[in-house]
Amino acid sequence: MTSNVDALFARNGFAADRVFTPQGDYGRYQCTTPCTPTTFDSRPLVARLLAAYDPATGAVAGPLPSCPNCGGEVEINVRIGPEFVDAPYLPAGRRLQDWLGTAPAGTRLLIIEFGAGFNTPGVIRWPGEHLTRRIPHARLVRVNPTHPETPADLAGRTLSARVGADDLLDALTVPHPAPDPTVAP
Structure with a gap:
């Protein structure tokens, strides 16, 4: 989504x-x-x-x-x-809801939200919070440089990252060293 x-x-x-x-x-x-x-x-x-x-x-x-x-x-x-x-977008929304509705008990779900603020919170932000409340093993990671806050009732199930998505993804990228030509594969 x-x-x-x-x-x-x-x-x-x-x-x-x-x-x-x-x-x-x-x-x-x-x-x-x-x-x-x-x-x-x-x-x-x-x-x-x-x-x-x-x-x-x-x-x-x-x-x-x-x-x-x-x-x-x-x-x-x-x-x-x-x-x-x-x-045109409703069928994909229904497929997402169907998939979420058929998740077996105990399913672990990680919701990673990048940059969803308050311009249209009902599109991404609030649905992510709702899913986290509804699915017992769901966790929400909110990445947002200006609005990373999460609701108090989800304490312990969320992670707020006050950073831009590009900076976070750059920090998570692990550089791979060039292969040493003197070492056999």
């Missing part, structure tokens, strides 16, 4: 259907009305706009993009208001 809308997980080898992205995807667009629960691949639209872009004036020649269904205005498919079309 990620609040990132950049498809970075899928681009780096994670199966796209196994990544729950409740905030949407920059790679999709939707009708602003919305007239349909369908979202559309933005790559052809972006390619057309880039081809019509005049770098000297900053203008785009030709008609503005429109909804393929109703012809109305379109916007990027990210959660910015009540018109957000979340239908």
Whole structure:
């Protein structure tokens, strides 16, 4: 589960259907009305706009993009208001809930949360806390340079790291020395 809308997980080898992205995807667009629960691949639209872009004036020649269904205005498919079309993301959310619901008693779960603050705490932050409360052997690691605090009722089951994710991951990376060419493998 990620609040990132950049498809970075899928681009780096994670199966796209196994990544729950409740905030949407920059790679999709939707009708602003919305007239349909369908979202559309933005790559052809972006390619057309880039081809019509005049770098000297900053203008785009030709008609503005429109909804393929109703012809109305379109916007990027990210959660910015009540018109957000979340239908494409719900199946992955249901698969995650099903997986969590079928965990046998005694299952140990480690929730690692990177940078989830209070902009949209109901997307990552609070669900992680809820899972930690619900699953007896769950632990929560909250990595956040400004808001690493965890609820008092989860004391002993959480770890707060007041650091940026990049700094923590760099610190955890163990450099591997170059092989010694004088030693046989």
